Amino acid sequence: MGKDKGSLEKNAERARKIRLIAFDVDGVLTDGKVAWSSSGEEIKSFDIKDGHGMKLAKRAGIIIAFITGRTSSAVQQRADELGVDHVYQGAVDKKAALDSLLAETGLADEEVAFLGDDLIDIPVVQRVGLGCAVSDGVEEVRTRADLVTSAPGGGGAGRELIEFILRAQGLWDDVISKYVSDSDA
Amino acid sequence: MGKDKGSLEKNAERARKIRLIAFDVDGVLTDGKVAWSSSGEEIKSFDIKDGHGMKLAKRAGIIIAFITGRTSSAVQQRADELGVDHVYQGAVDKKAALDSLLAETGLADEEVAFLGDDLIDIPVVQRVGLGCAVSDGVEEVRTRADLVTSAPGGGGAGRELIEFILRAQGLWDDVISKYVSDSDA
Amino acid sequence: MGKDKGSLEKNAERARKIRLIAFDVDGVLTDGKVAWSSSGEEIKSFDIKDGHGMKLAKRAGIIIAFITGRTSSAVQQRADELGVDHVYQGAVDKKAALDSLLAETGLADEEVAFLGDDLIDIPVVQRVGLGCAVSDGVEEVRTRADLVTSAPGGGGAGRELIEFILRAQGLWDDVISKYVSDSDA
């Protein structure tokens, strides 16, 4: 792909074009653990701060999508609660899911950011405008990502990416102004 | 707000006036993770030592309240078990919840401590007598708090704040005297 | 109590007299977290290695007991699975539970080891022959314990204490000989 990767400035430039952020789920919005109970329930854990970040992003006009190779009703529940716009489950071929997503939204590669952690995420990480990996993603993904978060999957990586993009677009101060009364700021 | 923040002495002075401690829940009394099961259950984890601290605080005459933006039956169960006096769930506007709490209890801002972790907690952190953040709270909250706990959310932050306030009020030794027989102390 | 605390040699001497090991549960055999689900389930997590250690201790003739201030069917299940001999739940006054345990077993204080983590454990920690605290127990317990484990509650502290006692009694090599074929050892 020959991307000019790594520099903060280059990534901020990429971030300014982003209109949609897509997330892998397991290992990105979770810590990669899935629990099973003896009666057959599947359980997975999400970070509330990531979720709040997605709401802030949506309020700022950014589209949110999930692209996951697995299928789980827990993911659909979480997506519904957050009002996630596009959810692709069972997407073993993530590139095909990205194609559908671009067709549905009319967006171009460079308007999309994606955050992944494992081998099957590589094709999307390599293709989108801002291809990202979580800090505990596998080496093959991290070395090919434009940006590696400092937080691990399920531990704030999603929020960190959202904040990076909103700051690059000059929208962060506006987002937090709702909460802050800083005569002293 | 122009608070004179930070010094231990100043915070102990603030703590001496506190008659009610209010806690955000997710990310403060939990580690910010919420689990979903395939059958639609929502699961969250609380720290037993925080809970024991709340019982100690109540025994010492301090009122305990929860103010959370989310709504969850797990939170109500935990509150019931601990005998928490005031529970505000679904409080997206936390300042309004604080107003209700003050009206109900007849207390003033300076008699209230609050422990939060995310952006929506800022208005309450900035207003109450002792505005606090957990160690893993977002930067915007930590920098505006009078006191940042050394423990993270769900990992003893609640207990730490309770103990700080009871010590400042000279009540801690009395609380533990029930358990200790220290001829050697 | 004026115990001569702390030295490894002194603790090994104490350990040689132990015939029963009693454990607090939350924060000692678990990491102190209790999860609640939206349908009212209470969930807590135990360490398999602690459990295996209890089986090894029983095989070596040591009695195992649980003394917990809370009541939970999960604890009874875990106790049943491990064949724990004595289970005291809802034991808010842990000294009274210890009295019952000594009456039932005919043992003396000095033949009992206890592992705790919080204030309500102090009376028992101070009284038994080998009073122990987990590494992440509250300071008031740790400073009064004969022995503080290097592992935290729920992270191997129980196994560590069992192994310390079995080694002091010269039983450890016998325990592991069943598993090891060390012509090279």
Added chain:
Amino acid sequence: MGKDKGSLEKNAERARKIRLIAFDVDGVLTDGKVAWSSSGEEIKSFDIKDGHGMKLAKRAGIIIAFITGRTSSAVQQRADELGVDHVYQGAVDKKAALDSLLAETGLADEEVAFLGDDLIDIPVVQRVGLGCAVSDGVEEVRTRADLVTSAPGGGGAGRELIEFILRAQGLWDDVISKYVSDSDA
């Protein structure tokens, strides 16, 4: 057993002969925690990256087996989902389970790798071609293993071992070539 243990080169040589990888479950594919709910459910957590690794190994022609001393429907579910070829539950005598596995598959000791964490795993670790322990396994296992993973149980140890073996056999680049388009690599 007099194994010439430890060196990376020697382990790579051993790895080249491996045609089956067997895993203990609790403490190896999980972090060793088992949760119980008040209604009697048993819950355990697996790492998605380990599971993906097993799929990659199978695609490369390696047989996967589980050998666990406990019995749990969660393990069977996880095995079914991953298409694990051989599952031995309730295998308190792991050597006997290994015998059955060798008989079923027609493989020899040196064609098997095994990853364990606790005392009962020692007989198998000592016997197979590549006997391995997780980084947080008990000392008695780690010191007798040919290879100790740098990841802990439930935190990527399984994936790490699979990757080590596939690399030693020269199959890793082929495995990841499916995902990567590296004109720049």
